[in-house]
Amino acid sequence: MSRVLGIGMLSVLLFTTFLTFYQVHHQVRQDFQQQLAMMNQLLVKATTLLLLDDAEQDINAFYSTAQHHAGFPVLSITLLDANQEVLSSTGLSTLLQQPEQAWFAEQHQILWLHHGRILSSQPLLLDQQVRGYLLLEAGSPHFPWRLWLWQLLIWLCLPCLLLLWLLLRSNRQKLQLEQSQRELEQAMICWLEDEADLTLSQQHPMAGLLHQITHRMAQNEQRYAQQQQELTSQSEVMEQSRAALLHEQQQAKQALQQLAQQQAQAEQGTTQLLRQLVQTPPPWQSALLQDLLLIRQESNADQMIYLPDWIAQQATLWRQLLQTEQELQLEEDSHATEYQLQLSADRLAISCRALLRLAARYSHHSQLSMQWQLAVAEQTLNCRLLVKGESLPADVCQQLELTTGLSATVVVSDIDLFRLGCQQLSAAVTVSCLDELGSSVELRIPCRYEAVAPAYQLAKVHLLAEAQLLHASQLQSFKLTCHQLLHYQNLSEWHRSQPPASEPLILVLPEPEHPEAGDYQRLLARPGCQGLAKATYLDAWQSFASSPVLPLPQSAAELSAVLKQRKLASPALIQLLVVDDNETNQAFIQAMLTSFPVQLTAAVTGQQALSLCQQQAFDLILMDIQLPDISGVEVTRQLRQLENYQQVPILAFTAHALPDEVASFKQAGMDDVLIKPLDAHKLANLMNWCRPPLPGSG
Template sequence: MINFFRQLTLPWLVSLLAIALFTGLWYQYEAKTQQQLQLTRFAATLQLSIRPLLTTSDPQWLKAQLTHIGHNSGLKLTAIAVFDRRHQLLISTGPTDMVRPLSADENIDRFQLVTVGHYLIAFQPVAEPGAANHNTRKPTAEQHYLMLVVEQAPLSVAWLMPVLMVALIGGGVLLLFRRTVAQHQQRLQIDVSLLTHKLNQLRHGQLNVKVEDQLVSELTPLQQGLNALASAQATTQQQLQMQLQQQQQQLEALQQAQAQAKAQTALMQQRNSQQQQQLQIAGQNMQQLLEQHLPGDELAWQLNAQLFLLQHTSGHTTAESINLAQFLAALLPQLQAPLASRNVSLQLFEAADNCRFNTVLCQQTLAIVLQAMLRLGCRSSDVSEISLYLQLKAEQRQLQLTLICDGDGLSSAVRQKLMQDAATAQPWQDADIAIVASARQSLAAQLSVQSLDGLGCTLQLTLALTELSPADTAVLQHMLLFDNQPARLKERAASLSAVTGYLASCNDLAELERKVALHLYDAAIIFLPAEEPAPAELQRWQALIQALSSCQRILCYASANTGRRWQQLLQLPVSAAPFCLQQLMHTALPGAALPKLLVVDDNTTNLAFVRVLLQQQALQLQTASTGAEALQLCAQQRFDLILLDIQLPDIAGTEVARQLRQLAEYQHTPILAFTAHALDEEIEQFLQAGMNDVIIKPLGADNLQQIMRWCQSARKTDSRAQ
């Protein structure tokens, strides 16, 4: 950049001098031109001003006037002279040696300008008044001439100032350019230092040494090369770090595998030690059991418990897919056996998901854990009833086993043993405690024990499930549930609602009678009271059972003390075993075809009201608004009951009934007249047309019972026909 500046200086100076010379000459020429122009104008003005003065006879006054005019002209007039037509000097201002004499033969007919040395001499003829052209005219007898002598401006004054201005501007530009060059040189040095610093960092292996700042254009290729080199080095460094991390991970994995192998070996040794210890304890317990001379069932369970503990300690358990509802139904006799000898009643409660899902569990483990929990409940003194909850919760993927019993509760020693390590040796008398504690530890279950003196105890074991799959479940259309215990009714209704399209539940006998009168049911589950009924109440129960005879299945349950008596009174099978969902799924068929009811009415409001009243009933409802539509529907399908309006827009209701009775399928079908009024004569006409009964509008609770009785009658008729 410095060499470039040096090479540029000489041409710049030469150009600057040429510009200064041209400017000076131009200014000199311009000054002369301006001076000549001013002189021409002044001469023209003076020849007009002096014409009146030439008539005066006083030469001194004329001279004074010319001197005054010369001083006020603004020109550097050296002299003003006036000549007559014979070229004789008349008047002169200024030095006489500056006035040039005119020869007689000089012809001055216009403005003339002559340069003599440093002076300009201008000749101007004085024109006569009224002359058309003041510059050119022929000499007359009174012709006069003016001579003006003007000193020219010195040359230095004409071009020195422009040259100085050009020199100053050029010098300023030259200094500014030199300053710019110096700044560029300084920036270049700084950028070079930066590149040198970055190269040193790159040489020492530092990362992220790219130059992001904008450098001078001369160093841009170096900047790009440095950045590319830094990127390549960073990529290489990252690859090396990744390889190093992979090697470290492999080393850690090897160390971890080695530690796991050591831990597995220690665990196997511990298990072997526990198995040997458990085997020794089991052998001692079995020997003691044989010496106790226990009853056969009790001895069998104790031996199975010891075998289970041995298998569970060794890890020899097999999980398989099971349905909890089916599993509990198969296990029910084993659950009842130990309670029957102790005169303890059992109530089972299941969740709806027990039927709807299959899970993967070890059946043997679950069975013996349930039996152990029941035996733990029997440890409470004065226990009379145990409630066992087996609840699958699909959303939480959990299985909750809950035991609730009355009595005095569990002792603190039993509760403490339940929370101990499963490896702790237990005598054969505490096999139930050992089984629950072992299940808690091996299955990673959560165990909760609550016990209050005189209020019984609650034992809950929560298992986490990993696999669930939907199960095929038969759904009943309409079901009736009765239990005079509100708490038990609520629990059973929650589980049955999932396998039932419509569930009606109640705990009052009067409410049960009302529901039986208003609805038709596929199945009825009746939990009979624990006390024997009075004669009046017995008659009501017998009437209810008779009304429920249209159900596909009636399941009655009672306690062991009153079950046989209820069976004798009702002449119906009454089970003393606990109710489980699988009994309903296994014995009850899927909902049979509901009775079909056809309602014919031309009033859309009446039809909408009928739909609202009958939507919860166990029947299939269809409607028609004309007699022709009703006949067409009856020709396409078979209805069990027809509710027929008398006043239809196209065909009278009685005529529709007559046409239906002519069809073989509708000769015995109940047809009810649906009218707002009916006199005795009208009722006789309805019966003669083939109608069976009359329903008075509007439809209410009494009329609804009347319709449901005809539905039950039609259903029984169909059952006998089949």
């Protein structure tokens, strides 16, 4: 191995020696050629200038100076003419004795000759023609032995240093391998003996493998620990499940105990209910029991009701709950006929009956008034029971306001019925009690409204009723029922008017001992007269009447049912004039009024409307503003000048109206503005304008 390495090293040394000698020799020749060429070009340029200046005598001196100061050995400088005759020379060269074609050419050339001589030939060109030749003979440059020796030394030192570095590296690797083997042996011994500390360094080739084995063992230990933890968790879950099962068993026991308590409470509630029924007087006993059964069976679903009809249906039941000396007055809102309500009517009926039974039991000699009012903007129905006289007990008033936390299974009394019904209606209850002055119970029930067309009204009816016999709410019910109601407050006013005998008469009868009882008896015998009286006076007046005397109704729906049952009146035809040049609007209004007792007459111009009003009487006029001939405002001014149309309602019928326009319409004599198109709510407002003012109403 060492012999091969020695031969290799010798071969490298020889090759390096020849390579450096060749490189230095080649570089010296290239540098000398460049210097010779530069000097030759300089001499040619200087010679050309001297020849042009006719200074041929100075050429020889210039050549001698150049030869003396050249940086390399110059043997001779010779200038020849175009015929190769010598013009100037620093020393005659022996080369001229040889054939001349070997030294002259049309371009610069350098010839390396024997015996260490070099010849540079350069033609002189004037006007692109050869005028002569310049020959420069020099000796060969000296070889730079010192430079070559230094390069050779450098090239020889590098392999030696490389060999030395390889030798040292081999020894170091051998030592590292021996140390690594010792460390591996020690680490394996430690690992086999289960020692935690491994002394193997990180640079060791086996360190990665050993660490991987150690890491896997740690992962296995971690996995085993995790499995152990999961087993522990499962054990804990099983323990918790066992505890939960025990807890459920305890809850089941508690549920059984609660069920037993509920059964006991149910038995107690049944006992209380039986006791309550036993304590309740017979007039209210069956009604209470019926409501208690209904509150447990019926659903709490909302229903659409028409308030006047609903009040009329409930009024009969309500009066049956009162004492003989008690009287219930019903007061309805004037807007009640314009809307349908959506609420739980069954719960409301149960609450009202329970409240009336309480008032009948605790306020024997009080006057009861039930008021109904619609708050359209707030979407609430307000019901108020006024007990005038003997007040409800204070403890009852306090319990009535508690409308939360009740269940149908614990209801045993009227107070419970009322509270549960209000709770299911989401009603707000306000109770005020004043000793010896009376009580007030108000319910504010949220509900939704839906506008409807006004109910079917009766025709013209005469009403004879003294002021003390007719409550204001009852008079309002009459107004809502009849299309045209003429009210006479005493017999004198009746005799002064002398209405036709063919028109129906409603007679509200006073007590039989009234001073003018004879006149009332004669009117009762009149055909078409319907007598109404309090329940206590019915038998006393019945013998003088040609038809049955009926109890005095309280609500509009009750009165309407009575009058329709007796056939006192037939539907009246309202004469309506619609002034509009749009035939589509005319047809739409006619379709909307199909179910109402309305006779519609149409006019398409203002002059036609004036002509129709002069020929017949109308109860209501719808006046369009923009007409083909004259404006509706001007037609209204002319109509107000007629004697028969100074009180007839005239409504502006337009698509839009600004506040200042509305003011101008009313200034011209119009009563109100109706915006197109016509809908159910506007139709109700239109029908209200068909009711003329009552005599004596102010």
